[in-house]
Amino acid sequence: MTDPVSRRAALIGAAATTLLPLAADRAHAAAPQIGRQAPGYYRYMIGGYELTAILDGVRPTKLDTSPARNASLAEVQKVLAASFLPTDHVGIYFHPTLVNTGKQLVLIDSGNGPRGLPSTGLTAATLTAAGVDPKTIDVVVISHFHGDHISGLRTADEALAFPNAEIKVPAKEWAYWMDDGEMNRAPEARKPAFQNVRRIFGSIAGKVTRYEWNTEVAPGITAIDTHGHSPGHTSFVVASGAGKVMIQADATAGFAPLFVTNPDWHAGGDMDGPQAVISRRKLYDMLAAERMLLSGYHFPFPSLGYVEKAGTGYRLVPVSWSPVL
Numbered sequence: 001m002t003d004p005v006s007r008r009a010a011l012i013g014a015a016a017t018t019l020l021p022l023a024a025d026r027a028h029a030a031a032p033q034i035g036r037q038a039p040g041y042y043r044y045m046i047g048g049y050e051l052t053a054i055l056d057g058v059r060p061t062k063l064d065t066s067p068a069r070n071a072s073l074a075e076v077q078k079v080l081a082a083s084f085l086p087t088d089h090v091g092i093y094f095h096p097t098l099v100n101t102g103k104q105l106v107l108i109d110s111g112n113g114p115r116g117l118p119s120t121g122l123t124a125a126t127l128t129a130a131g132v133d134p135k136t137i138d139v140v141v142i143s144h145f146h147g148d149h150i151s152g153l154r155t156a157d158e159a160l161a162f163p164n165a166e167i168k169v170p171a172k173e174w175a176y177w178m179d180d181g182e183m184n185r186a187p188e189a190r191k192p193a194f195q196n197v198r199r200i201f202g203s204i205a206g207k208v209t210r211y212e213w214n215t216e217v218a219p220g221i222t223a224i225d226t227h228g229h230s231p232g233h234t235s236f237v238v239a240s241g242a243g244k245v246m247i248q249a250d251a252t253a254g255f256a257p258l259f260v261t262n263p264d265w266h267a268g269g270d271m272d273g274p275q276a277v278i279s280r281r282k283l284y285d286m287l288a289a290e291r292m293l294l295s296g297y298h299f300p301f302p303s304l305g306y307v308e309k310a311g312t313g314y315r316l317v318p319v320s321w322s323p324v325l
């Protein structure tokens with residue numbers, strides 16, 4: 001009988017002689033480069049609900065001026081450098097969230113749609129890559145009416161991107177943006193956003209459901225008042241069994257490594273800066289106390305982390321990739 005050690009050595013020797021020529025052959029075969037990134041989506045469980053963070057894309061934004069109204073560019077660049085990040089630009093991420101309750105498919109926010117940069121507006125394609133036909137979405141819940149959250153409701157030919165879904169929007173957001181008086185009084189720079197709201201919702205106004213804060217927009221998904229970023233800005237607690245996640249939308253607008261660390265900074269998109277700070281601090285104090293998972297629409301992929309109090313602000317501890325659900 002051959003002793004196990006020398007038998008193993010003989011097997012390894014045999015494997016080596018058969019593998020070597022193969023490896024050499026492979027080096028001669030030129031593989032075509034793919035030339036594009038893989039779709040970004042990340043699944044995780046909250047109790048019995050399966051959630052998927054959908055990467056709608058990333059918008060590179062040059063830092064010629066400060067992205068915070070009440071902080072200088074130099075202050076912002078100091079924070080970026082301390083976080084080992086480039087100081088001449090930031091990448092703004094966009095993450096709608098899909099919730100599969102086991103009975104319904106609920107999409108929270110819809111991304112930038114087809115009119116933005118080629119590196120954004122990927123929600124429908126990414127859903128398809130994740131095995132979800134956009135036609136099967138039952139409900140789309142909107143957090144607020146900025147273009148990067150609502151424009152994905154329309155396709156390039158202005159059809160509904162989720163044709164069988166009920167669309168639910170915050171009542172307060174609807175009251176503000178659909179009011180022609182508000183549009184006429186608004187600063188010039190905000191008027192295109194009013195026009196976009198009319199483009200998206202105008203022809204379906206009678207079919208859009210308006211929801212109030214502190215009510216369920218779908219089973220286990222509760223709307224939370226986090227206004228300030230916009231008049232009706234809403235976050236969502238998704239709860240199932242013992243699991244909970246806060247889908248904060250833009251309670252921290254802009255680039256997370258800047259505005260989580262410095263919650264008192266007013267991001268360019270915060271329509272009421274001081275009120276956005278109040279909502280953000282209230283939300284993060286609660287999340288830190290409860291150690292609740294957080295998904296930030298504009299956080300780096302896959303949007304998930306925990307906040308803890310640190311200095312005068314907070315620290316975001318990102319969740320690491322898990323290969324199992």
Ligand SMILES: [Zn+2]
Pocket residue numbers: 146148149250297298
């Ligand atoms: Zn946004």
